[in-house]
Amino acid sequence: MLRTFREHHIRKTALLDGPWDFVTDPGNEGLHGKWFDRFPHDSKSLYIPSCWNNELSLFHYEGVAWYRKKIRLEDAQHVRLIFHAVLGHCDVYLNGRHLGYHYGGYTPFDFVVPSLSEGEHELIVRTDSTLDRLTIPTEHVDWFHYGGIIRSVELQLLPDLYIEQLKIDYLLEGADADICIQVRLHSLSQQAVTTTLKLSEGGHVFHSEHVKLEAGQSVDCEVKLHWSDVRLWNVGKPELYKIEARTDFDDKIDRIGFRRIETKNHRILINGTAIYLKGVNRHEEHPEWGFAFPPKLMQKDLDIIRELGCNTVRGSHYPQSPYWLDLLDEHGIIFWSEIPMWGAFLPNETVCEPLFQDRALTMISEMVSMHYHHPSVVFWSVHNEIDSRTQDAYEMTERLVSLVKQMDTSRLVTYATMHPLEDVLLPLFDVIGINKYYGWYEGDISGFRQMLQQFHERAEMLGAGDRPVLMTEFGGAGIFGDVGWEPRLFSEDYQAQIVTEALDIFRSDAKIGGTYIWQFADIRGDLKSDGKHFRDRARSFNNKGLLNEYRKPKQAFREVRRIYQSWNDFADLHK
Incomplete structure (x- = not known):
C-alpha cells in the first residue's frame, strides 16, 4: 500500500510490486554491454520492493545492479511510471530507450510516456548504491548502506487530459481558513479538450468550472475560498480533510489538516x-x-x-x-x-x-x-x-x-x-x-x-x-x-x-x-x-x-x- 487512503478512483493504477529479474554488475559492464537492450540471461528473481542486501550472498554488496519487469498493455495508452524510492543513482529504460536519470533514495520520481503501444514492454532499471565523497550521504555513514528499489513501482494509465498536480495552501485566523487550491491540468491530446473541474470535500462539491486546454497545453487553475469553523488538527486530536479534484476524465485525492505552527518563549505552539x-x-x-x-x-x-x-x-x-x-x-x-x-x-x-x-x-x-x-x-x-x-x-x-x-x-x-x-x-x-x-x-x-x-x-x-x-x-x-x-x-x-x-x-x-x-x-x-x-x-x-x-x-x-x-x-x- 502506498497510502492509508485511495488517491484515485477514476484513474487506473497498478503496482508493479512482486518478482523482478535481477542481476548485479560488480564490474560495471552493463552500460557497455547494453544490458538495457539485452538483459543478461543469468538473472535471478528478486521481490520488489526490497533491499538486495537482505538476500543470501549479497549482504555486503555495494555497487551497480539491474532490474527488469515486463508489462503488458491491452490497448495503446498514455502511461505514467512512478518509482516511489530507489536508493542512489537510478537510470530507467523502456524498450531500450532511456527515459531518464534520478539521484536520491527516499523520494519519488516519475516518467510520462504518451501513447505507448499495446502489447508487451520491457522496463529495465539500472541502480548504483555506491557512496563517495559527493553522494548524500557520503561514504562514511552511521547506518547500514542498503541498495535497491525500496518502495513500490506504480503504473498509471493516463487519460488525454489528466491532473498533473494538486496543491493546497491555507492561512488560519483562529478557526477561519483562507484556502488556496491549485490544480494543474495537462493535455496529451492532439486537439483541444474541454472538461469540468470539480473540487469537493467529504463528497460535497464546493467549486466547479469549465476548463479548455489546447493540444499539449498545461493550465493552472487557482481557487480561493474562505471556510469558517474548521476542525483543527492538533497533538493527540487529529482532524483531517480529504480534498478531491475531479474532471470528466481523471481525479486526484489528497488529505490535509488545518493547524498553525509558531514559536514563543522557547516552545513550539500548535494552534x-x-x-x-x-x-x-x-x-x-x-x-x-x-x-x-x-x-x-x-x-x-x-x-x-x-x-x-x-x-x-x-x-x-x-x-x-x-x-x-x-x-x-x-x-x-x-x-x-x-x-x-x-x-x-x-x-x-x-x-x-x-x-x-x-x-x-x-x-x-x-x-x-x-x-x-x-x-x-x-x-x-x-x-x-x-x-x-x-x-x-x-x-x-x-x-x-x-x-x-x-x-x-x-x-x-x-x-x-x-x-x-x-x-x-x-x-x-x-x-x-x-x-x-x-x-x-x-x-x-x-x-x-x-x-x-x-x-x-x-x-x-x-x-x-x-x-x-x-x-x-x-x-x-x-x-x-x-x-x-x-x-x-x-x-x-x-x-x-x-x-x-x-x-x-x-x-x-x-x-x-x-x-x-x-x-x-x-x-x-x-x-x-x-x-x-x-x-x-x-x-x-x-x-x-x-x-x-x-x-x-x-x-x-x-x-x-x-x-x-x-x-x-x-x-x-x-x-
Whole structure:
C-alpha cells in the first residue's frame, strides 16, 4: 500500500510490486554491454520492493545492479511510471530507450510516456548504491548502506487530459481558513479538450468550472475560498480533510489538516498552545526488510511509540514513507523530516562542492513536495551533525534554508548540531537541535548542565537566544538481555541510567522545548572488516535503541515510558 487512503478512483493504477529479474554488475559492464537492450540471461528473481542486501550472498554488496519487469498493455495508452524510492543513482529504460536519470533514495520520481503501444514492454532499471565523497550521504555513514528499489513501482494509465498536480495552501485566523487550491491540468491530446473541474470535500462539491486546454497545453487553475469553523488538527486530536479534484476524465485525492505552527518563549505552539515534545529518533529499518519497510511493521512501530508516551518522532535521517506519515497524521503525532546529509565525517571540502550542494537542494525540494500536505510534519531539517563551525557551512546552509522558505513558510526550519558551543549557524534557523552524548562518548551525564548553560549564553550572544532548543540526540548503547546488579557499559542498566538522568536535566531547563531520544530501536551499523569506523558497534548494530531490532523492549524503554507518560503534552509558557 502506498497510502492509508485511495488517491484515485477514476484513474487506473497498478503496482508493479512482486518478482523482478535481477542481476548485479560488480564490474560495471552493463552500460557497455547494453544490458538495457539485452538483459543478461543469468538473472535471478528478486521481490520488489526490497533491499538486495537482505538476500543470501549479497549482504555486503555495494555497487551497480539491474532490474527488469515486463508489462503488458491491452490497448495503446498514455502511461505514467512512478518509482516511489530507489536508493542512489537510478537510470530507467523502456524498450531500450532511456527515459531518464534520478539521484536520491527516499523520494519519488516519475516518467510520462504518451501513447505507448499495446502489447508487451520491457522496463529495465539500472541502480548504483555506491557512496563517495559527493553522494548524500557520503561514504562514511552511521547506518547500514542498503541498495535497491525500496518502495513500490506504480503504473498509471493516463487519460488525454489528466491532473498533473494538486496543491493546497491555507492561512488560519483562529478557526477561519483562507484556502488556496491549485490544480494543474495537462493535455496529451492532439486537439483541444474541454472538461469540468470539480473540487469537493467529504463528497460535497464546493467549486466547479469549465476548463479548455489546447493540444499539449498545461493550465493552472487557482481557487480561493474562505471556510469558517474548521476542525483543527492538533497533538493527540487529529482532524483531517480529504480534498478531491475531479474532471470528466481523471481525479486526484489528497488529505490535509488545518493547524498553525509558531514559536514563543522557547516552545513550539500548535494552534496557539505550547507543546512539550516527547520523542524518539526512528530509522525506517528492520534487519529482515532493510529500508523496504512494510506497512504492517509501521503500524506496530506506531503502536509502540504511542505506548511509550511520545507525541513526536524524528525521521532519522531521511524522508520516510508517506504511509508512515499518514499514520502519524491520523494519530496526531508530530514529525521531523530531514534529508540524509549526515555529517559527522563530512569533510568541509565536500560542503563547498557545487554538485554536493545541488544534490542537497534537489533532495530538499523533493522532500518538501512529497510531504507538503501532511499536517504531522512540523519541522523541515536540512542537515545533521555537519561541521557547523565554518563559513563554508554557513554559506551552504543559507542556500538550503532559503529554498525551504521559498517552498513553504508554514513550517519550522531546523537542523541538529554536534558542535553547540562553536556553531555559527544558530541564527539561520527557527529551531535548534542539539546532539550530545554525555555519559557515552564524552564525560559524565552531569556534563549536560554546564554545556547547556554555556550554549544558552552563546545563543544569546549570536542573536538566537529566543529560539526553541530541542535535545535531538542523546543516550547510550545497551545490549538486549545484558542486565546485572549495577550499571556498566553496554548493559541495559547503564543505558537506562543515562537516558533517565538526561531527561531529568533537560526537563528542568526552561529553554529546552523537547527531547528526541537516540533511538527507537537498534539498527544495523555500517561496519566493514577492513574499515576503521564504528568498530565499537557490538553485534554490528547501533545498540542505542530503547528496543532491540526485533522491537523487544529494554529496561530503558520501561523507564522512558514511565517518564514520558507522566509528562503533560502541554507546556507552561511561563515556567
